[in-house]
Amino acid sequence: MTVLVLGGTGEARALAAALVADGIDVLSSLAGRVAEPLLPVGGVRVGGFGGAEGLAAWITEHRPTAVVDATHPFAATITANAAAACAASGTPLLRLQRPGWTAQPGEDWRWADSLAEAATMVGGTVFLTTGRQGIGAFAALPGTVLVRSVDPPTEPLPAGATLLLARGPFTLDDELALLREHAVDVVVTKDSGGHMTEAKLTAARTLGIPVVLVRRPALPAGVAVVDTVEAALAWLR
DSSP, X not given: OEEEEEOOSHHHHHHHHXXXXXXXXXXXXXXXXXXXXXXXSSEEEESOOSHHHXXXXXXXXXXXXXXXXXXXXXXXXXXXXXXXXXXXXXXXXXXXXXXXXXXXXXXXXXXXXXXXXXXXXXXXXXXXXXXXXXXXXXXXXXXXXXXXXXXXXXXXXXXXXEEEEOOSOXXXXXXXXXXXXXXXXEEEEEOOOSSTTTHHHHHHHHHTOXXXXXXXXXXOTTOEEESSHHHXXXXXX
């Protein structure tokens, strides 16, 4: 068995490690959008395939037994490309996607369908934790905007932006200190799920700060979906 893992997430790295431990050939593909990505064990390729047609051609040439799409919940383009390419080549495809966050008592969450909609729902001192892609949707925000991302955004930032370059996980104490230091009025994030960046939600709840969450894009129809590495391993086995 040879498995192509479309990765970049913690779940993708954990899956690659488990497959290698089982003696299964695995190739992890990273988009290359982060300057210094955390690399999984096993084979690694970096860079795009050239859309759905390019991925289908790669699959036809290399013939993996299966493809696991373990990309970020908001990597809608590669997820759509994987579905189209695997359908065209007749290759089994699994989507591994961690669950979204669940509201706890005391949360003040407001949902948006897009980054552009989220930008219309905020004011005052805004803490943006949506990643560097799509940050241009907030370029017209007035006032103070705290922007946190792993790498510097290439899109225009708000005029009053302060850029923080940092990679999670973030502790609750650190997030509380950050929100207090900058007197944050509202937090904006994507419903990415997972524990690495969840502390900001707990900190916002603790301080009574509202959170605007961007909903996940819909998944392609007909694709098998699991939400844990263990379930992905069971599917592959």
